[in-house]
Amino acid sequence: MPKLTVDSGDVTVDLLEDETILEGLYRNGFAYRVGCRRGGCAICKVDLLQGEVVYNRPVAENVLTESEMAEGTCLTCRAVAVTDVRIALREDNLRRVSSLMALYAATRTG
Numbered sequence: 001m002p003k004l005t006v007d008s009g010d011v012t013v014d015l016l017e018d019e020t021i022l023e024g025l026y027r028n029g030f031a032y033r034v035g036c037r038r039g040g041c042a043i044c045k046v047d048l049l050q051g052e053v054v055y056n057r058p059v060a061e062n063v064l065t066e067s068e069m070a071e072g073t074c075l076t077c078r079a080v081a082v083t084d085v086r087i088a089l090r091e092d093n094l095r096r097v098s099s100l101m102a103l104y105a106a107t108r109t110g
């Protein structure tokens with residue numbers, strides 16, 4: 001399974017098969033920004049510093065353009081890592097929010 005490293009390596013989590021980067025962070029109790037989580041608001045954009053991601057679900061062109069993707073912008077609520085990846089947050093710091101783990105579990109099963 002791919003590993004996700006955030007910023008300078010302070011946080012590393014294992015991603016599950018077909019799990020988005022945002023889901024992987026939530027499952028491990030981390031959050032940085034909470035938006036639509038459906039590819040519609042663009043709040044979850046980060047910089048992809050290393051590795052490769054795919055988009056298995058549709059992403060609107062007005063949310064993430066081809067040129068943004070080519071320049072390394074990653075929409076974390078839709079991006080699924082296919083290799084180990086390293087990302088840099090843009091305007092936020094990662095925070096530990098353990099209650100998000102329960103929220104994540106509820107949304108995955110509901």
Ligand code: FES
Nearest residue numbers: 035037041042077
């Ligand atoms: S959280 Fe809205 S596009 Fe990712």
